[in-house]
Amino acid sequence: MTTSAAPTADHNAPDVPDRPDAARVPALSISDVSHSYGPRRALIDINFTVAPGSFTALLGLNGAGKSTLFSLVTRLFGIQSGQIGIFGHDVGRAPGEALRLLGVVFQPRTLDLDLSVTQNLLYHAALHGIGRRDARLRSGEVLTRLGLADRAGSKVRDLSGGQMRRLEIARALLHRPRLLLLDEATVGLDVKARADILGHVRQLVAEQGIGVLWATHLFDEVIASDDLVVLHQGQVLAQGPVARVIAETGADNVNSAFMRLTGATANVGGTSP
């Protein structure tokens, strides 16, 4: 995978990891990770990295193991075998340091519907040890960035699906992570909301140098400049820059490259670069 340029300095920039070799370590490294639910193997010897400042699409059909992988990275599940590192911090051994650098948007909605937009953000900030005054400042910043400043006092249950997703991204950014994981973040949204959210995330990569792992089953969310990891039935079938994966499979776009790799026949995700 390629490594993008270091982020430019600004007050919204993510907290810098406290490791001298931070610039060289991957934002996310998955090494020999396997996971089983009883006899069913959900992930088999997964290996890949996400570079800081890169947008990496984790492409796979439903049931490929994307959510299981996210649960392992976020420590919702224990790691059965292999290692996961976030900027060099082992998730299994130093979860606090690792999770501090991580922002995550899960596939199911995880907002508290009865609280307001700001209250949800303040709660998240508290869970990261961010004091009330600082949390209010940061909330204003992320809500403005995500175009939700005018909904700060609204109950979450009054937001549209797209707004809820943007709020979840705002919340994931509140503690200024260096790595952002998004699991099927656009599922159930209309075309415009999907494009908006994808645009916001790509902007974050470009402007703040955040590493992004974007799990999706929609081919049209992958563009030529992305890095790509193809996950199928718990195994990584291909990884690298999109152009290289396409070239290696002899295909002419992501869609057909994916079909050749997986032997799938159905086009589940629309157009591709």
Add this chain to the structure above:
Amino acid sequence: MSSTTSKPAGSGFSFGEYLTCLSGIVWREALRFLHQRERFISALVRPLVWLFIFAAGFRQVLGISIIPPYETYILYEVYIAPGLMAMIQLFNGMQSSLSMVYDREMGNMRTLLVSPLPRGYLLFCKLLAGTAVSLLQVYAFLAIAWFWDIAPPPAGYLTVLPALILSGLMLGALGMLISSGIKQLENFAGVMNFVIFPMFFASSALYPLWRVQEGSPLLYYVCLFNPFSHAVELIRFALYGQTNWISLAVVGGCAGVFMIGAIYAYDPSRGLIRRGPAGGET
């Protein structure tokens, strides 16, 4: 919430960060409680029904002899008041675990569990938050009960506080432990039948244990080993400025064991939370 967020060099979290996290969890729990007015009212009505109807009816049937901590004959309503206070905490503890099952099903629990602070600490904060909510309910009950001639010594309102915190932690930790083993919200009805009712009725909440012993020696031992009995007695003695040391030891010990069990159960690498992804996830 604290505004102290100075981050120490290297690993670890500052005291201010721990405090901020605690106050944030308590604040959120209080907000949710205030948003659920029905929950507050029903939590209050339940013990009041027992006090106003059940106790009034049984006043003439059940005589209470002079037993510690009481120094004179007392009305039956006075006797069951500590039991009803503990009942509020029992229901609150189970309600908290219900909300944890709900949060887990709805996905909200992930917000808590992916916090970088130690998971054991997060769960302890959650327990403290639930206990704080139960204290509000208990004191509201005591305020109403005062008009019903249940008037412990004024200092008792203060001396009972540590006992309520400890019993609230024990019952909350029990609820948390139970919630870790419940996979679906619908299964929670079983908790009512298999936990709340047996714990409450097989205790000293409604009748002194010496009376139970007269009726059924076996039930007496069940009541004696029921930690809820000791929560009731701890509260009863504390309300009159005294300490029941055996109950204190039992409640403290059980609180510790249940808490360790709950933290173990929610540990991703070992505990009961280990399961496949939620429906629809891949």
